[in-house]
Amino acid sequence: MNAFEQRYRxxxxxxxxxxxxxxxxxxxxxxxxxxxxxxxxxxxxxxxKIPFAKHGYAVESSKFSLGASVEYLKGYLTPQxxxxxxxxxxLDPQPGDRVLDMAAAPGVKTSxxxxxxxxxxxxxxxxxxxxxxVGMKNNLERLDAQNCIxxxxxxxxxxxxxxxxNKILLDAPCMGNYVKDKDWxxxxxxxxxxxxxxxxxxxxxxxxxxxxKNGTIVYSTCSLEPEENEFIIDWALRTLPVRCxxxxxxxxxxxxxxxxxxRLTADVKNTRRLWPHETQTEGFFVAKLVRQ
Amino acid sequence: xxxxxxxxxxxxxxxxxxxVFQLGEEWYSVPKxxxxxxxxxxxxxxxxxxxxxxxxxxYIVPGVALLDLLAASKKTKKVFVADKAGWLxxxxxxxxxxxxxxxxxxxxxxxxxxVMQSEDCLGFGEVETELSDAKGAIKNLFDIGxxxxxxxxx
Numbered sequence: 477m478n479a480f481e482q483r484y485r486x487x488x489x490x491x492x493x494x495x496x497x498x499x500x501x502x503x504x505x506x507x508x509x510x511x512x513x514x515x516x517x518x519x520x521x522x523x524x525k526i527p528f529a530k531h532g533y534a535v536e537s538s539k540f541s542l543g544a545s546v547e548y549l550k551g552y553l554t555p556q557x558x559x560x561x562x563x564x565x566x567l568d569p570q571p572g573d574r575v576l577d578m579a580a581a582p583g584v585k586t587s588x589x590x591x592x593x594x595x596x597x598x599x600x601x602x603x604x605x606x607x608x609x610v611g612m613k614n615n616l617e618r619l620d621a622q623n624c625i626x627x628x629x630x631x632x633x634x635x636x637x638x639x640x641x642n643k644i645l646l647d648a649p650c651m652g653n654y655v656k657d658k659d660w661x662x663x664x665x666x667x668x669x670x671x672x673x674x675x676x677x678x679x680x681x682x683x684x685x686x687x688x689k690n691g692t693i694v695y696s697t698c699s700l701e702p703e704e705n706e707f708i709i710d711w712a713l714r715t716l717p718v719r720c721x722x723x724x725x726x727x728x729x730x731x732x733x734x735x736x737x738x739r740l741t742a743d744v745k746n747t748r749r750l751w752p753h754e755t756q757t758e759g760f761f762v763a764k765l766v767r768q
Numbered sequence: 769x770x771x772x773x774x775x776x777x778x779x780x781x782x783x784x785x786x787x788v789f790q791l792g793e794e795w796y797s798v799p800k801x802x803x804x805x806x807x808x809x810x811x812x813x814x815x816x817x818x819x820x821x822x823x824x825x826x827y828i829v830p831g832v833a834l835l836d837l838l839a840a841s842k843k844t845k846k847v848f849v850a851d852k853a854g855w856l857x858x859x860x861x862x863x864x865x866x867x868x869x870x871x872x873x874x875x876x877x878x879x880x881x882x883v884m885q886s887e888d889c890l891g892f893g894e895v896e897t898e899l900s901d902a903k904g905a906i907k908n909l910f911d912i913g914x915x916x917x918x919x920x921x922x
Contacts (some may be wrong), residue, residue: 549858549912550882550888551832598801601815609814617819617831617916625802626815637809 478661480654480700482698483588487735488683489704492753496653499526500542500557501584504621505591507552528727529561531591536736551618556584557656557668559750559760563696566723566764567645571596576641578679581608586626587619589645600639601626630714632682642685642691648676650697650704651758655752669703676708684716687767690709693718695763700751702735705761709747710740720746725762727755770795770821775881777892779843783836784824789816793823797833829910830892838882839889845881846872847906848900853883862905863893875899883908893914 481491498525502509509531513523520539526532535542542548543555564585569575569592576584580601589599601624605611609628616624651668654660676697683693695712697704709731712718720743731747733740747763775780781873789798789806798806800818806816811882819831830838838844853867863883875881877898883890883906891911897904 478776544916546858546885546888546890546912549890549915564837598805600805613815613819614915614918616815617833620818620833621801622818623799624815625806625813625817627809627811628814629811639809 478660479665482701483736487732488553489700489751490753491517491641491654491661494681494687494752494756496557496655496758498538499529499561500533500535500553501529501535501554501561501588502531502553503551503591503619504531505595506550510640512547516542523593526558526561528725529558529743531560531564531673532556532561542668549618551620554584554587554615556588559575559755559757560585560698561588561729562725562760563625563647563694563762564643566591566696566725566762567643567692567694569597569643571644573597574641574703575599576631576634576639577601577645577684578628578644578683579603581605581611582644583611583621583626584619585645585647586612587615587621587741590619590623591622593623593762595620595622597623600641601631602631602634604630609653612693618669621626632678635682635685639686639689640691641686642688642694644681644687644693645696646679646693647696648679648704649749650676651701652697652698653700653752655758669701673703673708676704677711680712681716684712684718684765684767690766691767693767695765697761698758699761700749702732705763706732706735706740706744706747709763709765711743712765713741717768719768720744721764721766722749723762723764724748725756728760728762729754731761731763769823769828773821773830774834776884777838777839780841780843782841783820783834787817788820792818795822829889829914832912835882835891835912838892839884839887843873845875845879846884846885847874847881848884851885854883854888854890857883857893857908858890858898858911859912860908860911860917862908865897865899865904865906866902867869868899868906871899880909883911891902
């Protein structure tokens with residue numbers, strides 16, 4: 477049995493091949509949901525509303541790739557995996573907010589924030605990896621994110637800029653999970669965790685320092701490893717001025733409060749863990765923190 | 769350059785000059801709050817507000833928002849094509865005159881025209897011979913399929 481599978485069994489999970497249904501987000505900055513659904517229906521595309529994702533639809537059937545359609549090119553829709561639509565929903569950005577997106581490429585969640593804000597207010601989007609900036613700019617342009625200013629820099633250095641935000645999204649760099657990549661289990665080892673968790677802690681500490689009192693920080697990953705998820709939130713609750721509150725999500729399970737012999741702070745249960753075999757999504761983790 | 773580009777289509781004031789922010793060889797239309805933030809911060813942004821276009825060699829590659837502004841104008845010259853010809857156009861092909869279903873503002877030889885599929889602007893091209901020439905074509909100068917080509921290159 478693979479080392480990952482052994483670990484998942486210890487924490488109530490397992491590895492089951494999951495065939496993801498393609499999912500899209502309708503970009504209501506550019507088109508009404510009903511209008512797009514009718515337009516695609518005329519081309520033979522069958523969409524089904526995802527009940528727990530605002531603006532999210534599963535593509536039940538289509539004779540062509542929606543990622544290569546006029547509707548995609550015009551920014552009426554964007555392919556976005558169901559689980560990946562949830563962090564912004566938990567953040568719940570509103571018109572007039574000041575939002576920081578700390579690991580913004582490829583810009584799909586940034587544009588989702590613009591959509592929720594109806595392009596009113598300010599988003600500072602930051603991406604450290606220079607090679608991912610072009611893709612981010614393309615998406616921000618295509619999806620009509622007009623209230624965003626984006627930088628190619630390290631989000632942990634933003635403290636020097638003397639900015640504060642009332643909402644922060646940290647969709648942290650992580651190990652990923654086995655669902656989208658059939659070779660994932662062979663490519664990754666547990667040795668990666670140490671480096672990843674150092675980065676995740678540094679980014680989360682920076683997020684807390686940039687967040688206003690009573691402001692919201694959403695931490696998410698597409699990892700199933702407790703070290704990148706519940707352990708990070710447990711560490712934050714013990715060392716940073718934050719509390720962990722309910723995400724409001726109905727999909728997924730409560731976060732783990734113990735794993736691999738380690739007992740975690742009770743409020744970590746307010747986080748949400750999505751096991752692919754249960755949710756038919758990619759693996760995902762979301763936590764909502766409030767700055768004290 | 770940006771203004772020359774717009775004038776090829778219309779003499780209307782489609783973009784508020786004071787809102788325009790030049791970032792290297794790219795132009796953006798920026799709301800005041802972001803404009804100030806962009807000026808005050810110690811690092812140059814890589815993207816801000818609404819992307820209008822970028823310079824490529826001696827041409828302007830327009831942003832989608834600028835194309836949509838031009839398309840919303842009643843004064844710009846347009847040709848309307850059906851779905852199939854529209855898709856061929858976004859794949860980089862020219863528009864055959866025989867595929868043009870309708871026109872607005874009487875495009876003539878030498879004009880730059882917006883290529884429309886219903887209400888969607890797909891790009892623009894140059895009318896190389898009079899539209900009455902059934903064998904002629906509108907030369908593709910830019911189409912929004914550029915997004916897919918950029919992604920592949922990236």
